[in-house]
Amino acid sequence: MNILHKNVGDIVAERFSTAQVFKRYGIDFCCHGGVTLEKACANAGVDTEQILDALQKEETAIAGGEIPFASWPLDLLIDYVLKIHHRGIRSKGPELLDLIAKVRRVHGEAHPELNELYELVRASLEDLEMHLQKEENVLFPYLYDLFEAAQQEHSIGAMHCGSIANPIGVMHMEHENEGNRYLHIREITHGFRVPEDACGSYRLMLAELELFVDALFEHIHIENNILFPRFVELEREWVR
Template sequence: MNATIENILNVTLLEPRQKHPTIFVRFDELNEGESLIIHNDHDPKPLYYQLIGERGNIFSWEYLEEGPEWWKVKISKRNLGEKEETLGEIAVKDLRKAEVFKKYGIDFCCGGKKTVKEACAEKGLDVTKIEQELKLADKSLTSRPIPYTEWSLDFLCDYIVNTHHSYVKQSLPDLVTYATKVEGVHSPQHPELHKIKSLVDEINAELTAHMMKEEIVLFPYIKELVSAKKNEQVLHASHFGTVQNPINMMEMEHEIVGKNLEEIRRLSNNYTLPADSCASYSLLYKMLDEFENDLHLHIHLENNILFPKAVELEQN
């Protein structure tokens, strides 16, 4: 009980000029893995940024209570050997948290190697708010997430082809058709449709060639890797060297398509329909929105699960 009391600091009892210095002293006294809970009568968010600036990324910050009378924050000192998770790693562990990333336009698939703090800094987002929503996602009541990480890599390859490649192949012709049609009718009033049509054409060309390379070269090689390990056979050398080489190319192409879709979302003001839009205009934006959402999961499965596991399998 005494240890718990010692780790609670009511800063409202301190003189204003003593608040932050006292918190810093108490934080510095913490051992790795220990926590300090501060009580305040307003949001102590400025303290978060001061801690980051003066101590670095060596702590976690969790709101236990957020007003209106009390703000209680648990500040925990990280273990020095503890590596901060990336966006991709967070999404791999619990895909529900990807909904938080999507809500704020944070790229967890192509940009999955960044940390939450890095992504928020780039987009000017409130990192404390997003980290709190990620913690709340743990408590959300949803159906059991699909166990992508538990699947064998050969099964995951087939799933990606049969689910996501199939969807892309079915959707691209319609996207090109409606982008062309809407541009032809509405571009005099909405010139951004010229660029949207051009970006859709680029996405069509890029993904068509991209999926072919995956289905003919990369995925069959990953399946051979799985089979060789399972049957304790020697894998024949590939013409591209290690699996990391085609993976590097696939990830680069993912980023190109991801940036094109991000630009379409910006040009369309998050797919907001103008007052003079028609049914085709509405359908185009609806299809683009759905296509982008599917592609986020599609790329997440490859960049954050399939590819790292294939590299690890080949090396072991």
């Protein structure tokens, strides 16, 4: 299949290094990964030949070493999301917010966008905590059971809410909300660009913020484009 006709999320699922190319060109591969590369380029106002060239260069530069998420067992993917991404949000999120508050106190007058940045990240961490709890207490326990049933080749009863499509739909909606929030953060920070008058703390804040956003988008990508679709397939096969 011509790569331009493949969904962006599928491209990243097959080769995660392409995420860096899409990030550079402002193409959303996680929350809106269900559109073709051709349409994503049109939406972002990017020339397709430019993207294809960048993808080819990225593939040449990467000699193995990227994490093959798409080939992992589903229970390992859940473990990774819980132990890397859920823990990371809870440990790094408050530290990041404290750093933004520190920089805002010093530079807020010259850079009023820091006030909006602080409020965006504060609200995000509150919403993310509720999101993580839904995954940990409602969705993931059943997904573990479903995976185990499929491994043992026996059917199990439906989830208490009828189908995993229901909580997954909620997760998709919340992912899109967070994705849009952090795309806006990229805009107001001008792509995490360091201002000329920035001090060391300002530079550190932007670097940590970009790392936090990259990790969040990896989290959303794994769930939206790999984990959830594969579990929907398992549900069709093993839930009675």
